[in-house]
Amino acid sequence: MDCSKKERLLFTGRAKEIVNHLTLEEKVSFMSGGMKFEEVRGAIKKQTKEHYNQFPYPAGGMAEQGVPPMLFCDGPRGVVCGNGKSTCFPVSMLRGATFDTELEEEIGEAIAKEVLAYGGNLFAGVCINLPYNPGWGRSQETYGEDSYLLGEMGAALVKGVQKHGVMACLKHFAFNQMENARFKVDIDCSKRTEREIFLAHFKKCIDAGAASVMSAYNLYKGAMCGHHDYLLNQVLKEEWGFDGFIMSDFVWGVKDTVEAINGGQNMEMCVTKYFGENLVTAVREGLVDEKKIDDAVLRIIRTILAFNSVRENVNMRQVGCREHVMLALESARKGITLIQNKHHVLPLDKRTTKRIVVFGRLAQSEATGDKGSSQVYPAYVVTPLQGIANASSNTEVVYYDGDDRNHSRRLAKEADAVIFVVGYDFNDEGEFVAPNKEDVYTGAVGGDRRTGLGLHADEIDLIKNIAPENKNSIAVLIGGSTIMIDSWKECVSAIIMAYYPGMEGGTALGEIIYGDVNPSGKLPFVIPVKENDLPQVDWDAENQYYEYFHGYRKLEREGIKPELPFGFGLSYTTFTVDKIKAWLSDDILYACCELKNTGEREGEEVLQLYVGFGKSAVERPVKALKGFKRVHLQQSEKRQVILSCPVSELCWFNEETGAFELEHMEYEVYLGTSSAPEDLIKTTITF
Numbered sequence: 001m002d003c004s005k006k007e008r009l010l011f012t013g014r015a016k017e018i019v020n021h022l023t024l025e026e027k028v029s030f031m032s033g034g035m036k037f038e039e040v041r042g043a044i045k046k047q048t049k050e051h052y053n054q055f056p057y058p059a060g061g062m063a064e065q066g067v068p069p070m071l072f073c074d075g076p077r078g079v080v081c082g083n084g085k086s087t088c089f090p091v092s093m094l095r096g097a098t099f100d101t102e103l104e105e106e107i108g109e110a111i112a113k114e115v116l117a118y119g120g121n122l123f124a125g126v127c128i129n130l131p132y133n134p135g136w137g138r139s140q141e142t143y144g145e146d147s148y149l150l151g152e153m154g155a156a157l158v159k160g161v162q163k164h165g166v167m168a169c170l171k172h173f174a175f176n177q178m179e180n181a182r183f184k185v186d187i188d189c190s191k192r193t194e195r196e197i198f199l200a201h202f203k204k205c206i207d208a209g210a211a212s213v214m215s216a217y218n219l220y221k222g223a224m225c226g227h228h229d230y231l232l233n234q235v236l237k238e239e240w241g242f243d244g245f246i247m248s249d250f251v252w253g254v255k256d257t258v259e260a261i262n263g264g265q266n267m268e269m270c271v272t273k274y275f276g277e278n279l280v281t282a283v284r285e286g287l288v289d290e291k292k293i294d295d296a297v298l299r300i301i302r303t304i305l306a307f308n309s310v311r312e313n314v315n316m317r318q319v320g321c322r323e324h325v326m327l328a329l330e331s332a333r334k335g336i337t338l339i340q341n342k343h344h345v346l347p348l349d350k351r352t353t354k355r356i357v358v359f360g361r362l363a364q365s366e367a368t369g370d371k372g373s374s375q376v377y378p379a380y381v382v383t384p385l386q387g388i389a390n391a392s393s394n395t396e397v398v399y400y401d402g403d404d405r406n407h408s409r410r411l412a413k414e415a416d417a418v419i420f421v422v423g424y425d426f427n428d429e430g431e432f433v434a435p436n437k438e439d440v441y442t443g444a445v446g447g448d449r450r451t452g453l454g455l456h457a458d459e460i461d462l463i464k465n466i467a468p469e470n471k472n473s474i475a476v477l478i479g480g481s482t483i484m485i486d487s488w489k490e491c492v493s494a495i496i497m498a499y500y501p502g503m504e505g506g507t508a509l510g511e512i513i514y515g516d517v518n519p520s521g522k523l524p525f526v527i528p529v530k531e532n533d534l535p536q537v538d539w540d541a542e543n544q545y546y547e548y549f550h551g552y553r554k555l556e557r558e559g560i561k562p563e564l565p566f567g568f569g570l571s572y573t574t575f576t577v578d579k580i581k582a583w584l585s586d587d588i589l590y591a592c593c594e595l596k597n598t599g600e601r602e603g604e605e606v607l608q609l610y611v612g613f614g615k616s617a618v619e620r621p622v623k624a625l626k627g628f629k630r631v632h633l634q635q636s637e638k639r640q641v642i643l644s645c646p647v648s649e650l651c652w653f654n655e656e657t658g659a660f661e662l663e664h665m666e667y668e669v670y671l672g673t674s675s676a677p678e679d680l681i682k683t684t685i686t687f
Helices: 005-009 012-020 024-029 037-044 092-098 101-117 147-162 191-198 200-207 229-239 257-262 277-284 290-309 322-335 384-390 405-414 457-469 505-514 551-557
Strands: 057-059 070-074 122-127 167-173 186-189 212-215 245-247 337-341 355-359 396-400 417-423 430-433 445-447 473-478 494-499 543-546 575-585 588-597 603-612 623-633 638-646 652-654 659-661 666-672 680-686
Touching: 005 290, 012 290, 024 277, 024 290, 092 101, 092 147, 092 322, 092 494, 101 122, 101 147, 101 322, 122 147, 122 212, 147 167, 147 191, 147 200, 147 623, 167 200, 167 229, 167 290, 186 191, 191 200, 191 543, 191 652, 212 229, 245 290, 257 277, 257 290, 277 290, 322 505, 355 384, 355 405, 384 396, 384 417, 384 505, 396 405, 405 457, 417 457, 457 473, 494 505, 575 603, 575 666, 575 680, 588 603, 588 623, 588 666, 588 680, 603 638, 623 638
Parallel strands: 070 122, 122 167, 167 212, 186 543, 212 245, 355 396, 355 417, 417 473, 473 494
Antiparallel strands: 057 070, 337 494, 430 445, 575 588, 588 638, 603 623, 603 666, 652 659, 666 680
C-alpha cells in the first residue's frame, strides 16, 4: 500500500481546505514538536527513567480536523522506541556491505511494521550522509563511501518503509559528516562537488518518494543548513520538486525564527522554542509572509493525510517477531566481510577443532553500535563469544581478555585456533553526546575517531604478541567503518570485518567461522595503506573544505594502491568473470558477462559495474561504481548476468552552465568482483 508522490498530491485539495479554515495560531501549532527540552536532553544523556524516543515523539496534529500528529521514531538500525522488544538490525554500514537492495527494502518493511506497532507514523532512519573521511563517528549509520551505493540503498529503504503507510525521513541534509564539530563547522566545496558527490544520493531518495527530510546542524557556505534558502527552498523544493515536509535536527537545528522559516524550514523538532508563539509574532510584525506558513502547513497536513489513508493496522506481536529477527540474521550473514584468509584457515573444521581461545574485551560485548539517538533496545543480543561457542557443540571455547601476556601465549599454543575480537565500541565512535550543552566536549561519549583509524595500541600489542603462537589465528574487527590493518595483518591468517552486526550478529559470525554460511559481504569503503592517503579532516574545525575526490576515487586518481579496494570481499569458493559485452538502448547502458562458480561449494558473488572516464575533457574519476547485483551460484554453475544504469548516471555537473551534461566520447565499462583492476574485465563503448 505504497503512498506515491502522485497519490500524495491527491490530498492537496483536502489539505488546502483545512489550512484555509485555521487561524494563524492553529497553523503554527502544526510546525513544531511537543516535547520539552529537559525531557529529550535528559533521555539522550541516559539521565531519565525513559530512554530517548522510548515512545514516538509528537509534533502538530488536530483531531477536530482529522489530522493526526506526526509521530517520530528514530533509527536506522531498527526502531528506537520501546524497551527490550524492537528488532536490532545490523548498522547501515554492514547493510551497505551486502550490496543487496532487495534485502534492504525488506528490512524497511519490517521496520515500518514495528513503527506502526509502537503507534508511530514516521521513521527517521534513512541516513545517507557520505563519510568524506571514515573517522566520522557516525559512519556506521550510513551505507558506505560511494554516492551511487548510498543512493541505491537509501532509495530501497525508503521504498520498503513507505509500503506500509509510514513516512520515511532522509537525514541529515546536507554535508553532515563531522560529529564533534557538527554544531559549529561551516562546510564549503565547489558546486560540482556539491552536486555530484554530496547531493546526488539525496536526490535519488527524493525521486524514490521520500516523504520527509531532516536538515543538518552544520553550516554550509556560511548559513545553517536548517535555515538554508539555497538547500531547502531552491534545490530541494523548487529544483527537485520535493512535495513533502522538512524538519530540523533536534533542539539545536533551528536558531533563528525568521531565518529558519524564510530559509525553507517547515517544522522545528522536537521542541517548540523558535517557532510557536515566536513564529506567530514574526508573522504579525511583518517579518514573515503568512504564505510561508501556509506552504509549510500544507506540506505537513497533505503528507500526513496521504500516509494515514494507507496506514496498516499492526499489533505489538510484530515487534521483534521471529520473521524480523531472521531478517536481521540474514543481513548479518550477507554483510560480514572476509578480507583475509591465508592458507585457507577458514572455515574451521568442526570435526578437528576441539579447542578455541577467544581474546579481546569486545568478544563479550553487545556489538550493536553506538549509544546515541540510533540505539535500539532488543530482547537480547548474541555476542561474538556466544555466537562462536554456539556454532559448534564439538568445540570447547575458552575466553580470556588477554591481560596477562604469558598466560595468553600458553593458551594460544594449546588451542586449535585463536580468535581476537578487537576494534571499537560506543566510547570510541558514534553520535557525539556532550554532558551539558551542544558544544562542550569534556566528558562526552562517542564522536569522531580523533586519534586515528587503527586499532587501540593494546589490541595491536595483543595480536603481535599472541597470534604468532598459533598458525590458525583469526582477527574479527568490530567497528563502523575503515580500520587500518597494515601494522599487524601478517601476524594473523584470517581477518573478518564484522562491523556492528546487530542482535544476531554473533550467530552469523559463528556460522561464517565454521563455514555453515559462506561469506559474501563486500567492503563499502576502501582500506588504505596509510591514513594520509585519505582526505584529511580537522575534527574540531570551524571551517572545512571538501575536495572533489575522496575514498577509492582519490586513491585511483593519485595512483595509490590501497591495502584493500572498495568492493572487496572473499568467499570460501571462487568465481570467474568472462565474456564482457556492453551496449546502449533507450538511454540505458547495459553490460553483461559470464559469471562462474569455479570453487568447491555454492556461494554468492556481488558483480559490480564501473564506468571509466579516461577520455574525458574534464577532471573525472578513473572509474566509478554504476551498478551491482548479488548472484547465487551452485558449485560449477555459470550464468550470464546483465547489469544496467541510466546514461544520466554518467553525466558531470558543469558549473558554467549550472547543469548536468553528458560527454559524448568513449567510455570504459568494467565488470568484476571489486574495484581493483585485477578483479575486473573491461570493454569500451562510445556514444
